[in-house]
Amino acid sequence: MTTPRMAPLSALRPAADVYGDVVTAYVDVSRTNENAAQEIEVRADNLRRELLGAGADEAAVEAVAARVVEPTGHGGETFRVVAASGGELVTDMVLASAVPAQQHQGPIAHLLELARAQADDVRYALVRVDRSGADITVAGTVSPVQREMTSEGDHDELTKVKVGGWSQRRYQMRVEDSIERNAETVAKDLDRLAGNERIDLVLLTGDPTSVASVRDQVGTRVAERLEVLEHGSRAEGASDDLLDEEVEAAIQRCRSGRIDGVLDRLGGGAKAVGVAETVEALRRGEVETLVLLQGALEDREAYVGPEPLLLGHTPDELTAFGVEDPAATRLDEAMVRAAIGQDADLLPLYAPVSLLPDGIGAVLRFDTRPDQSAS
Known part of the structure; x- marks a missing residue:
């Protein structure tokens, strides 16, 4: 059997491209009992109240809440991920696999959990x-x-x-x-x-x-x-x-075959290891597969600009690239956004591997660093 291919993330590109006041919601929309429709309405009202209380754009919140309560056409356990900017929906996906319930308002869509689910798809x-x-x-x-x-x-x-x-x-x-x-x-x-x-x-x-x-x-x-x-x-x-x-x-x-295939390439090809190298490679558009260990970047912050590849650890890094007002966000979300923005794959890890001591790395399409042997 050949090495299993990575599942594509191209469907998430419209959400990765938006910037400004973006609303994202992950909602359980399962219809497994006679009260399901009412329960979903309650969840929609709760996320509407929490997002508006956090200062989210009202048009974006209403677009998300309205879509959440619409029937999916699927019975059983289902989960919906919706993102909007202004009154415009940029993502609406119905999943059979569970994703953590959450809602977020910020400069970029929060796509990590959705990207992880998509990348794990077989x-x-x-x-x-x-x-x-x-x-x-x-x-x-x-x-x-x-x-x-x-x-x-x-x-x-x-x-x-x-x-x-x-x-x-x-x-x-x-x-x-x-x-x-x-x-x-x-x-x-x-x-x-x-x-x-x-x-x-x-x-x-x-x-x-x-x-x-x-x-x-x-x-x-x-x-x-x-x-x-x-x-x-x-x-x-x-x-x-x-x-x-x-x-x-x-x-x-x-899924194990996918992991083995990527790790084989990390061991013998152009690669980035660790947060600093991987962020640099993402910024240069060199990443073919981003590797993220679940939980490895919790609470770490990054700064982003209007384009997905504009990310850095400090505001000064982005102002040097001409970004007038860099926005703070989670580092893992910024990295996933940049990966989607350059049509890269994502390999989610759920256990540490020796090749990546801090759980972060990337297989590169090419490497423009002067001393490529350093990788």
Whole structure:
């Protein structure tokens, strides 16, 4: 299997570009009981009161609060992240994964938790195959949206029976040929799916003969992402408990593969290590993947300007770049904003690694420092 790709953060660019009086809200909008709509209204009223009390722009607050109470169209546990500047929404994302509830008013949108959730996203196709075709579920770990598809072949003969003599042999050949054709159809559908959209994992399960046939016929793009699972059936009423555990384990392996891939590149390529080097690299637009250990920058402050790459540790650093009135914000939020502003990836870490003693670093696209060997 190839090294899993990082999940893109490009959808957050409009929010990273705004500057001034920006409102951000992370709200639980789950509709899991009959009082859910009323509970969401209460949360919206609370964030409206707290943000206005903090001096936030009224138009931005109203835009956020109004969007929070709108139905998402998804049941179960869901979370909404909304950001606005003036009366204009710049981000509205509905997540299936939990994010810490918070609201903020300041010079930039607070995107760290949303970026972390997006970066952790694993998109997968769960393929339940039998001799007639496959049921395919396309899902991700962040979005509540799932798609269900069916791949069916020309299955005219699918059950081997004893009919005797030459006719039995001929009948069995027809069965085997039909199974092979159906597997070929599934393989082609999976190749087309992986070619049209981002799929990090293809998880194949079901009838062993059909699984083997599909696995042998898929193209390279699918084969590089394919894992065969032991549990799961296409049959109606089959239990999914053990299958769910296997899917979750495969997702965790994908995330671990991303971490290993980035750390391998940190060990042997152009890199920035530590806060000072990483901020400099972000300011120069050199970062390909920003690495942040959760909690490593708590309570540390930075200063920012109108453009995402304008960040520094002191106001003087930014006034030297022509920023008239640098604004104070959290360092981790400023770094994530700068990463998004240069189309960089984010690798969230949840445990320390030896390559990054303080938990902060970056893989660089290029390095313009005079002495590159110092990195």
